[in-house]
Amino acid sequence: MRLLITGTDTGVGKTFITYNLAKELKERGYKVGCLKPVETYVREVPEDGSLLSKATGQSVNEIVPVRFSLPLAPYAATLEEGRDFALEELGKHYEELSKKYKFLLVEGAGGIxxxxxxxxxxxxxxxxxxxxxxxxxxxxxxxxxxxxxxxxYAKATGLEVIGIILNGFTGEDVSERTNPQIIEEMTGIKPYKVPRIQDVELPKDIRTGLADYVLSRFTP
Amino acid sequence: MRLLITGTDTGVGKTFITYNLAKELKERGYKVGCLKPVETYVREVPEDGSLLSKATGQSVNEIVPVRFSLPLAPYAATLEEGRDFALEELGKHYEELSKKYKFLLVEGAGGIxxxxxxxxxxxxxxxxxxxxxxxxxxxxxxxxxxxxxxxxYAKATGLEVIGIILNGFTGEDVSERTNPQIIEEMTGIKPYKVPRIQDVELPKDIRTGLADYVLSRFTP
Incomplete structure (x- = not known):
């Protein structure tokens, strides 16, 4: 399973969901790897990469091969920081991880x-x-x-969207009641709902449900 | 000129831009009307409609024919409030305003x-x-x-996007420096930049620039 985990915006919980999915798959005995090809806004260590390494046991270097310090899209960071990177190198790293892990979760930066x-x-x-x-x-x-x-946009560029995770239900926003139904009507995909929690680790039942949702919708 | 003014999200400044554009066009002597077909989150009076009426002198009823009280997408509001409205009626109202005004600015709700x-x-x-x-x-x-x-999505559904307004420049977010250039590279449209201000009225030079930008890019 090679999966891009993308967000509808910056800060919607991509890393949180990737972490919990990886952790659950690992606990089920699968060989799981994460890859965040480019992480930006890196001060000391890559925050997203460090969290993901706690779920999979990978080194942060393996998870995050390319880093920039400014809070920008990767391309903008190359412009602002006057540094670049080779997509071919990134591709080789991806191929290595693809062979090493049965499940490879690739986290984007911001949206698709x-x-x-x-x-x-x-x-x-x-x-x-x-x-x-x-x-x-x-x-x-x-x-x-x-x-x-x-x-x-994903469909129009020929990609298969296997699922939609709506993250951060609090019960305080009235639109939470109808958003899942309307999104299903518009996309044909029934979203999986994740509550807002303070901790980084989802309760076991929700984590199990998340992994079941993804596995059930992923056809190799 | 019949123009849909849409946002990339809720709360990005659609009404603010519509108000300033309408006001500038009116000051130039054009017959300008605004139409917000559906306004939601209406407590006493429609806030967006009331602001727009200050720019054009229209009645708020003419500007906002359909209203819901909950902060929702229109369709979700019909589900939650158990009330509906006829698109045909809305269409008739639009046709009337189209005849009445040379410039009709139609404001959406949220995104496209x-x-x-x-x-x-x-x-x-x-x-x-x-x-x-x-x-x-x-x-x-x-x-x-x-x-x-x-x-x-607008292009894919056959619409012509005449321009992009990036609203709220503060100089504090480093991505502000590269966002306009990258958006132009990706869409072919040079965005017009509007600074963040506390007031509802843009300084005259920026308002003039906004109207010039829109008029120059609008081919009947």
Missing amino acids: AVPIKKNYTYANLARDWKLKVLIVGRAGLGTINHTFLTWY | AVPIKKNYTYANLARDWKLKVLIVGRAGLGTINHTFLTWY
């Missing part, structure tokens, strides 16, 4: 149309690396528009 | 894929009402993804 290079987005990467797509969106107002647009 | 009815989005409305599209997006991190996805 975020540019990694000039006019080369995460959707292009997913197509070139033959990744299927899991969309993580917020639970509240505005998620219908972003989830649909993300799904629409 | 927000459903007005089941599987009927603002993009569908724009196509049926033969509206061209002006996208309003935020200035900072995350706007590349949302602006591109909004532009992509």
